Amino acid sequence: MNVRYAGAVRRAGMAALLATTLMFTAAACGGEGGADREANSKESSAPAGSTGSPTNDGKTLPDTSKVLATLKGDRGIEMVIHEAKRDSGGFVTVSGKLNNTGGSLYTTPVQWSGQETAVAGTGRSVAAMTLVDSKEKKRYYVLRDTDNRPLTTSGYEPSIAAGQSLTFFAQFPAPPASTTTVDLQFPGFPNAPIEIS
Template sequence: MSTRHGAKTRRRVAAVLVAAVLPFSLTACGSGDDGSDKKGADTATTSSRSSEKPDESGDGGTMVPDSSKTLATVNGSNGVQIVINSAARDSGGFLTLSGVVKNTSGNRFVPPVQWNGEESAVKRTGRSFAGVTLVDKAGKKRYYVLRDTDGFPLTTTGLSAIEAGQAVDFFAQFPSPPEETKEVDVQIPLMPTVTIAIS
């Protein structure tokens, strides 16, 4: 009897311990979540949405460029100046071009439709930099702005008019040329071609 009674007591104690420890384990598993993972997911979603639904203010999907360097300055005939600050590779096999579009004229500037590119899929994003291309002369290849799964370009979209004296940041993401390619030509429709170094 005492042996059976002892076994029952041990089972009861074990059940009580499990009941007490289980909520603690579940809390411990969740206690490390300070919202950083969720925040990261939200950030990724916001980034994706920014390219899908351009901001009509003219800076939708914009990445702030590192203005500490200037790789090239492209001057248009209408007083528009494009400053390219960075052409950086990343580990995912992409190359991101970033910089600033400045309106140095005394008039309001509306980005030309030629900057959008010719594809019908990119027309719904409004004015953008989807028509910009990179040319690797050594490798004899041309690179186009990447598109997401919905066909939206991975570039600044929703560009509206730029007032006189104002500037707008821009970025455009491309497949990365091979590591041995150290420089590429940047071709922006209606603007002179410039050669830049890849950082």
């Protein structure tokens, strides 16, 4: 009984921390005008239905001049990792873009959402992404909220048009401070070492 109670308290604390972080992010970006907001939404390939993505408005994108890794998938899909940032709350947030560099519509695979039935039931996401700390011999999965929804970009359209992009983020538990590089794994792409900032 104590283990269940401790787990519930821990999940509630993580959800409260995430809600506070998102509230401050929204407040910091709230001053922009309607024209700027419209321009930003056109630049972002994440549809308005995406839930919880800090990349849905252009002001919260990571520095896109930085590229930690570029991974080539099949049929012209390319994953660009711009940032893997360690947060003070004990999280690592990975963000980037999935670019359709091919000449035709790319249908996003259901494997991107992962194999967990509860998570797959929340809709399309990139919850299958994992980080591997080979030094500590640990694998980190995308965090979940108290309703078992993944803390990652979700609810996006089932396809990416030619020449278009899908911005994404995914939050993971942070590895120990001594770990500065992890391997990112995602279905359909080769493994890639990325540096945590």
